Amino acid sequence: MAPPNRSARVAVLGSSLQRSKPQPHPSRARSAVVRRSVLAVLVLVALGLLTISFRSPTSGVLHDAQSYGASALRPFQVAAVRVARPFRDAYNYFDSLARAKSQNEKLRQMVRDYRAQALLNAAAVQQNNELQRLLRFETGPRYPQDFRPVNAAVLAFPSGAFGQQIVIDAGTSSGVHLNTPVVSADGLVGKVTQVGRSTSVVTLLTDPDSAVPARDLKTRVSGLIRHGQNGTLILDRVPKDQVVDKGDWIITRGTVDRRYPDEYPYGIPIGRVVAVGTSDIASFLTVQVQPLANIDSLDAVAALVPKHPRAKP
Amino acid sequence: MSIADGLKAAALLFVAAIAQVSIFSQVHVFGGVPQVLLVTLVGVALLRGTIVGAVAGFFAGLVIDTATLGQLGLTSLVLTVAGYWIGRYGETTGRDRRHAPFLSVAVVTILYAFGALLVHFMLGERAPGGAVLESLVPTTVMNLVLTAPVYALVRLLLRPLERADFATEVQLLG
Numbered sequence: 001m002a003p004p005n006r007s008a009r010v011a012v013l014g015s016s017l018q019r020s021k022p023q024p025h026p027s028r029a030r031s032a033v034v035r036r037s038v039l040a041v042l043v044l045v046a047l048g049l050l051t052i053s054f055r056s057p058t059s060g061v062l063h064d065a066q067s068y069g070a071s072a073l074r075p076f077q078v079a080a081v082r083v084a085r086p087f088r089d090a091y092n093y094f095d096s097l098a099r100a101k102s103q104n105e106k107l108r109q110m111v112r113d114y115r116a117q118a119l120l121n122a123a124a125v126q127q128n129n130e131l132q133r134l135l136r137f138e139t140g141p142r143y144p145q146d147f148r149p150v151n152a153a154v155l156a157f158p159s160g161a162f163g164q165q166i167v168i169d170a171g172t173s174s175g176v177h178l179n180t181p182v183v184s185a186d187g188l189v190g191k192v193t194q195v196g197r198s199t200s201v202v203t204l205l206t207d208p209d210s211a212v213p214a215r216d217l218k219t220r221v222s223g224l225i226r227h228g229q230n231g232t233l234i235l236d237r238v239p240k241d242q243v244v245d246k247g248d249w250i251i252t253r254g255t256v257d258r259r260y261p262d263e264y265p266y267g268i269p270i271g272r273v274v275a276v277g278t279s280d281i282a283s284f285l286t287v288q289v290q291p292l293a294n295i296d297s298l299d300a301v302a303a304l305v306p307k308h309p310r311a312k313p
Numbered sequence: 314m315s316i317a318d319g320l321k322a323a324a325l326l327f328v329a330a331i332a333q334v335s336i337f338s339q340v341h342v343f344g345g346v347p348q349v350l351l352v353t354l355v356g357v358a359l360l361r362g363t364i365v366g367a368v369a370g371f372f373a374g375l376v377i378d379t380a381t382l383g384q385l386g387l388t389s390l391v392l393t394v395a396g397y398w399i400g401r402y403g404e405t406t407g408r409d410r411r412h413a414p415f416l417s418v419a420v421v422t423i424l425y426a427f428g429a430l431l432v433h434f435m436l437g438e439r440a441p442g443g444a445v446l447e448s449l450v451p452t453t454v455m456n457l458v459l460t461a462p463v464y465a466l467v468r469l470l471l472r473p474l475e476r477a478d479f480a481t482e483v484q485l486l487g
Contacts, residue, residue, distance in 0.1 A: 035363045042371045042393045049375075049386030054436060062385060069379035073331065077380060080335035091340070 127299045133185030134300055144265035149302035150174045164207035168301055171198045175305040179263045182301050187269035187292035188252060189301055204295055205233060213262055214270050217249040225270055228288060233271055235287035240278055244287050248273045321470045322357050326369050329353035330376040345451025351425055352459045354392060355399050355417045356467030363400035370396025391428045395421050414464040415457055422453045
C-alpha cells in the first residue's frame with residue numbers, strides 16, 4: 001500500500017520493482033512469422049520459376065504449362081480486346097487527329113521549303129540555259145575575234161523612269177572599262193557607263209541616252225539605234241531613199257574609219273526590223289526594231305574586252 | 314479475409330492483369346504506359362495487408378508472365394515484393410490516411426520500374442535504363458490518374474477491415 005503523500009512520479013521512479021521485459025503478444029508474433037514466411041516462400045517460388053524458365057526458355061514442363069496457361073488466358077484477352085476496341089478506336093481517332101494536326105504543320109513547312117527550292121532550281125536552270133547560250137555565242141562565228149568575253153552576272157536592275165541600267169559583277173579587276181560593249185547570248189545589250197573595281201553599270205540599249213551605230217545586214221544601210229516606244233528600238237537617221245525591209249537583221253556597224261574607232265565591234269546582232277514607215281514631212285525613215293536581247297530578264301551577260309590592250313574597237 | 318473477399322480480389326486482379334496485357338500495354342502516352350494492375354494491387358494490398366498483397370502480387374505476376382509468355386516468375390517476383398511492401402505500409406503508417414493510395418502508387422511505380430530493370434539486368438536481358446527513366450514520369454502520372462477510380466472500385470468490392478483485424482507489430486507498453 002503506498003503512502004498517501006507519494007506522487008505518481010515517485011511511484012514510478014522510486015519504485016524498486018523491476019519491470020519485466022515486454023513480450024510480444026503470442027498471436028501477433030505468430031502473425032509476423034507467418035507473414036514473413038509467406039513472403040519468403042513466394043519469393044523463393046518466384047526465383048525458382050525464374051531460374052527454371054531462364055534455363056529452359058523454349059522447352060520443358062514449365063514451358064508447356066506456360067503455353068497451356070497462355071492458351072487458357074487467350075479467350076479472356078480476346079474478350080478484353082473486343083471490349084476495348086471501340087475505346088481504342090476512339091482514342092486512335094483523336095490521337096491521329098492530333099498527330100495529323102502537327103504533321104500537317106510540318107508538311108506545310110516542307111511544302112514551303114520545297115517550293116522555295118523549286119524556285120531556286122528553276123532560276124538555276126534558266127541561268128544555266130542562258131549561260132550555255134552565252135557560251136555558244138562566245139564560241140560561235142558571230143563573236144568578234146579581237147575581244148575576249150568577261151562573263152558577269154546581273155546583280156541589280158536599277159532601271160526606272162529616268163534610265164535603263166543594270167549592275168553587273170565585273171569591273172576594272174576583270175579588264176572592264178568605260179564604254180565596254182556588253183552582250184547577252186541573243187545580242188547587244190548596251191555598254192558600260194560606270195565602272196568600279198568589281199562591279200559596273202551598264203546602260204541598256206533602251207536607255208534614252210543610248211545611241212549605237214548600226215546597219216542593215218542585208219541592204220547595208222546604216223543608222224543609229226535609239227530607244228523607241230514600248231521597249232522597242234528605232235533605227236534612226238536612215239535616209240528616205242534607202243531601203244530597209246521588214247524582217248531585216250540589224251547589227252552593229254563597227255569601225256568604218258580607223259581614225260574614228262567605234263566603241264562596238266562589227267557584227268553584233270541588235271534586233272530585227274518589225275516595221276518601216278515614212279511620212280512626207282520627215283527626212284528619215286521610221287524603222288522600228290525589236291531588240292534580240294531580252295532586256296527585261298537578263299541574268300548573265302558578257303563584257304567584250306579587247307584582247308590586246310592597244311587594240312581599238 | 315473471407316473466401317468471398319479472396320474471390321473478389323482474385324477476380325479483380327485477374328481482370329486487371331488481362332486488361333493490362335490486352336489493353337493498357339498498348340496505350341502509350343508520352344512514352345509511358347499506364348499500369349492498371351499495379352494500381353489495383355496497391356488497392357488490394359492497402360485494404361487487405363501484407364499476406365494478401367504478397368500472394369496477390371505473386372499470382373497477378375504469374376498471369377502476366379503466362380499471358381505474355383515472358384520469363385515465368387519475373388513479374389511475380391517484383392509484384393510479390395511490391396504487394397508485401399504496400400500491405401505493410403497499409404497495416405502500419407498508411408492506414409486511415411487519404412493520401413496513402415497515391416503515395417503508394419507513386420513510390421511503387423518507381424520501385425517497380427527499377428526492380429524490373431534490376432531483375433532484367435541480372436538475367437542478362439536487355440535493360441534499357443534510359444528508356445525506363447524517360448517513361449517513368451509519364452507512367453507515374455498516369456498511374457496517379459488511375460489511382461482514384463481504381464482504388465474507389467477496389468474499396469467498393471473489398472470493404473476496409475477494422476483496425477483490430479490488421480496484424481501489426483506495434484508493441485504497447487505495460
